[in-house]
Amino acid sequence: MNNDKALEFRLENLSCAHCAAKLERRIASLPGVRAAKLNFPAARLTVYGNVGRETVIDEAKRDGVTAIPAGEDNGSEQPLPSFWAKYRRAVISILTGVLLIAGWYLDYGLAAQTGAGAMYLACIIIGGYPVGRKAFSSLRGRRLDMNVLMSVAVIGAVFIGEWSEGATVAFLFSVSDMLETYTTEKTRGSIRRLMQLAPTSATVIRNSQEVKLPVSQIMAGDILLIRPGEKIALDGIVTAGSSAVNQSAITGESLPVDRRPGDEVFAGTINGEGSLQVKVTRTVKDTTLSKIIYLVEEAQAQRAPYQTLADRFAAVYTPTVMALAALLITIPPLLLAKPWEPWLYRGLALLMVACPCALVISTPVAIVSAIGGGARHGVLIKGGMHLETLGQLKALAFDKTGTLTVGTPEVTQILTLPVFQPDKLLTLVAAVEYHSEHPLAQAIVKRAMSLTLNSGLPPAHDFKSFTGLGAKAVVEGRRVLVGSPRLLEQHGIDTGVWQATLANLQEQGLTVVMVAIDGEATGCLALSDTVRPQAAATLDSLKKLGLHPLVMLTGDHMATAGSVARQIGIPDYQANLLPQDKVLAVQTLRERYGSIGMVGDGINDAPALAAANIGIAMGGAGNDTALETADVVLMTDDLSKLPFAVRLGREARRVIKQNIFFAISIKTLAVLLVFPGWLTLWLAILADMGAGLLVTLNSMRLLALRPKQANPAAVNKNVAGCSMAAGG
Structure with a gap:
């Protein structure tokens, strides 16, 4: 059975969580189906087993739900929904409202x-038919739900002659159903917008010909032609051309980024004014955008602690109120000789408010809104539990390289003997290092190329590499030796004149590359890993949010750690840490402060990320490891999104608490009004509808939460003169 196929469907016209649960159970019971998983927030159904697509589609139709097989659900390929399909609930609500008003006029105006x-x-x-149909389906499955309760209340009102009350209940429930559908679709908007980002077809260059193909037919290795203004259909590497690409949909970056040959681009991003040729690296099912959509959907379906608590409360609350309604109807007439009709009416009213719909949706609708809003701004939160943990953070630990620093070394100082110009020395060194793949060598070449512009580097002859030490070559007739001081000593070159300089640079945490020309120690290059421009401002924002302590954990030596710490304003740091030492440090912080987060690059910090209450990874766009290992992913290397993520978690917790308070308070008040006979049927349904609408609208405020713009002065604070070694 493990080899059974999995069928994926997108669902339309699915607005009721209770209905979704029933549909999931029915499909799971179909012949040949091993399991069915319905993700209600994402409106996605996965069916495991040996069953035909049409069977699943037909079963969904029984509830008025349209199941569209995955791969056929792209909005641009589907016909527009009919007017009736799009506005059916609104039309029913308006029609029932007109009929109700007409009834009132005939009843009370004309008698x-x-x-x-x-x-x-x-x-x-008209208003009660959809409810009655769902109630009939529930009764066949031997389940009592809100649809059964509402149907009983309407039938009971008619039975005791309260036709006006029954019609009012039918109208209000129709309006409630319409509003529930609207708000549910609204919260799904973030996923739908993501799905519509990538085009369904693209221009491919095959056999020197331009061919327009559906993305499903484009394979890895194909060359895409991206014209100015077009959306990029698939992930890939730029092979020709240059342009500014708007990546805000994927990474949340506010400004377009320059893309040249060798740079990576993502599906769903928008090309600027230049033309690009892109070699496809991921097919449509494996693009970064597809992974983000999947992870957001899975995250929105995960249950948070508050949601589990609400569900437990509802599981006890509903049968308790039903039993209370039965006692309310029977005890006064049987034991106290009271008339049946008023107590039957009060029992029906109590049943009306029995189903704790608002309480059940109080948490998931907030989680869906928060996760959707975060994804829109480049923060991917992988579940309600992690969202709540974000809001509980007391302290944060940071990796250094690739997190607080850029992670790539840069040449910061060039020191030479008086007989040599620094730029000339750099050119000769870069000519040698041009043949090396070492990160330090690439940094030197990059700096030299920025100075030589179009003149290029002189050729190097007789190149020889010394593993772990450096390299040598002949450039412009000069014998150039580049590498560590030990390499020069092995070649018999005296470095005594440079010892004081070397010691001073190393105390600053710099990596030093020595240069000997024609057998003489001529100069040295100091390289450092650059502090991220947003690091200092981000830490200030986190401190203002009350997070303490903020700790840097690095494998670099103490001098480097101290240099970085001073520049970004982080007083607590630990250095010379192996991966297992970082795990131990995180565990110690967790025991001391409670809820702690670890921020890393998602690649070499996986153990420490896992040891924290919540792992936050940098640079998730295109980084499969970060997407898979971390609980929260910042989709761009922008540290300033971290305070936004913490604020989002805190605001989500606050909204959830408000929702639970609103739901319980309104329900409790409605129940108390039953006993003196003050709660009418229409007021009961209005209270139920109002509570649900209130918690939904309150939750949707989370969609409006945005990252704060960084203060340029703070961003540039302490950035100049950065000096630290690559590593850790």
Whole structure:
């Protein structure tokens, strides 16, 4: 059975969580189905087993749900929905409202009881039919849900002659259903917008010909032609051309970034004014955008601690209230000789408010909104549990390289003997290092190329590499030796004149490359890993949020760690740490401060990320490891999104608490109004609808939360003169 196929479907017209659960159970019970998983927030259904697509589609139709097989659900390939399909619930609500008003006018204005009864009956049938159909389905499955309760209340009202009340309930429930559908679709908007980002076809260069193909037919290795203004259809590497690409949809970056040959681009991003040729590296199912959509959907479906608590409460609350309603209906007439009709009415009203819909949705709707809003701004939170943990953070630990620093070395100082110009020395060294793949060598070449512009580097002859030490070559007739001081000593070159300089540079945490020309120690290059421009401002923002302590953990030596710490304003740091030492440090911080987060690059910090309460990875766009290992992923190397993520977690927790308070308070008040007979049927359904609408609208405020713009002065603070070694 493990080899059974998995069928994926997108679902339309699915707005009720209870209905979704019933549909999931029914499909799971179909012949040949091993399991079914319905993700209600994402409206996605996965069916495992040996079953035909049409069987699943037909079963979904029984509830008025349209199941569209995955791969056929791209909005640009689907016909637009009909007016009835799009506005059915609104039309029903308006029609029932007109019938109800007409009934009231005939009843209370003209005293035409027969005509009023006809209007009320039509209102009940039209407005109550969708509810009655769902209630019938629930009863067949031997389940009592809100649809059964509402149907019983309407039928009971008619039975005791309260036609006006029954029609009012049918109308209000129709409006409630319409609002629930609207708000559910609204919270799914972030996923739908992501799905529509990437085009469904692209221009491919094959056999020197331009061919327009569906993305499903484009393979890894194909060359895409991206014209100015077009969306990039698939992930790939630029092979020709240069342009500015708007990556905000994937990384959350506010400004376009320059892309040249060798740079990576992502599906769903928008090309600027230049033309690009892109070699495809991921097919449509494996693009970064596809992974983000999948992870957001999975995250929105995960249950948070508050949600589990609410569900447990609801599981006890609903049968308790149903039992109370039965006692309320029977005890006064049987034991106290009270008339049946008023107590039957009060029991029906109590049943009306029995289903804790608002309480059940109070947490998931907030989680869906927060995760969707975070994804829109480049922060991927992989579940409600992690969202809540973000809001509980007390302290943060940071990796250094690739997190607080850029992670790539840069040449910061060039020192030479008086007989040599620094730029000339750099050119000769870069000519030798041009043949090396070492990160330090690449940094030297990059710096030299920025100075030589179009003149290029002189050729190097007789190149020879010394593993772990350096290299040598002949450039412009000069014998150039580049590498560590030990390499020069092995070649019999005296470095005594440079010892004081070397010691001073190393105390600053710099990596030093010595240079000997024609057998003489002529100069040295100092390289450092650059502090991220946003690091200092981000740490200031985190301190203002009350996070303490902020600790840097690095494998670099103490001098380097101290240099970085001073520049970015982080007083607590630990150096010379192996990966297992970082794990131990995180565990110690966790025991001391409680909830702690670890921020790393998602590649070599996986053990420490796992040891923290929540792992936060940098640079997730295109980084499969970060997407898979971390609990929270900052989709661009922008540290300033970290305070936004913490604020989002805190605001989500606050909204969830508010929602639970609103839901319980309104329900409790409604139940208390039953006993003196003050709660009418229409007021009961209005209270239920109002509570659900209130918690939904309150949760949707999370969609409006945005990252704060960094203060340019703070961003540039302490950036000049950065000096630290690469590593750790």
